Amino acid sequence: MPVSTVPSVDAQVDRLVSLGWPKLAGLPERAFRSRLASLSGAGVVVVTRRLVDPFAAVPSLELHGRSGFTSMTQPELASFVPLPSLSVPDVDAYLLLDVSPGPDTLNLPPDAVLPSLVDAGRSPLTVEEGVAVVAQQPSLLVEDNCFSLAGSRCGDKRVPAIWLSARRPWLGWCWEGAPHTWLGTASCAGRVAAG
Numbered sequence: 001m002p003v004s005t006v007p008s009v010d011a012q013v014d015r016l017v018s019l020g021w022p023k024l025a026g027l028p029e030r031a032f033r034s035r036l037a038s039l040s041g042a043g044v045v046v047v048t049r050r051l052v053d054p055f056a057a058v059p060s061l062e063l064h065g066r067s068g069f070t071s072m073t074q075p076e077l078a079s080f081v082p083l084p085s086l087s088v089p090d091v092d093a094y095l096l097l098d099v100s101p102g103p104d105t106l107n108l109p110p111d112a113v114l115p116s117l118v119d120a121g122r123s124p125l126t127v128e129e130g131v132a133v134v135a136q137q138p139s140l141l142v143e144d145n146c147f148s149l150a151g152s153r154c155g156d157k158r159v160p161a162i163w164l165s166a167r168r169p170w171l172g173w174c175w176e177g178a179p180h181t182w183l184g185t186a187s188c189a190g191r192v193a194a195g
Contacts, residue, residue, distance in 0.1 A: 009036070009095075012045040012136055019060040019135060024052045035092050038194035043095030046132040046191075051092040053078075054131050054171075061131065061169040063138040068169035077171070079154040082126045086151050089193035096129055096191055101140055101147045102184025110150040110159045111176040113185040124151035125186040127171070130162050133186070134169050141169055147186035148174065 007015070013036050016022075022032035025047075035051060047057075055077045061068030070077060082088040100122075105113045110124070117124055125133070130149040134141055141147075146163035153159070158173040161183060174183065 006042055006044055007136065009039050009045060015136060016045070016047065021047065021052055021057065021060065024056045024060070039093060039095060041095055041192060043097045043192060044099055044132055044136055045093060046096050046129050047093045048091065048128050054127050057131050057135070058171050061134050061138065063141060063169050064167045066168040068134070068171065070171040072172065077127065080127050080152040080160050083151055083153060086123055086126070088126060089191055091193045094191050094193040096132065096188050098189035099133055099186065101145050101186050103145050105184040106145060107179045107181045109177045109179045110148045110185050114150060117185070117187050122187040122189055125149045125188060126151040127160050129188070130186060131171070134162055138169065144182050145184055146182055147184050150185050
């Protein structure tokens with residue numbers, strides 16, 4: 001998702017409101033918008049679990065008129081947290097820069113891809129970031145390029161991923177050493193919190 005094609009922050013917040021995220025955050029719409037008001041610039045709006053639980057957000061994802069789902073329980077999904085090395089901003093929301101679903105990493109296991117991402121100055125996406133990207137641009141999720149979210153781990157060999165099942169966005173997990181012809185490793189060029 002090149003930065004030039006990302007909608008404005010205001011348009012992205014409107015999209016989240018239309019998906020019901022203020023209710024997921026337990027906030028009136030005005031208060032939800034206020035929490036995101038300090039964001040500016042070009043990038044994908046990421047709402048962190050401080051504001052919206054990704055488990056609750058997954059069913060709001062929509063593609064082909066079908067809602068998203070997860071095969072994980074809430075505690076299981078909550079156990080996948082950002083890798084400390086990523087320095088993910090500890091805020092309610094931030095911007096994700098220059099997202100790629102990883103077409104050049106298809107059929108490569110996530111654990112083999114991570115060193116090359118780091119060498120290229122890029123960072124693997126987290127669970128919240130993957131949910132944010134699909135919320136804003138569901139068409140990025142296609143049969144021949146779904147993606148791992150290798151920036152979130154739970155202490156074992158599982159890597160969360162978003163793919164399509166019955167044409168619905170599905171948040172599940174795959175093994176870190178398992179390659180899939182249709183699964184890349186999503187990445188970004190950086191993260192920017194509000195000034």
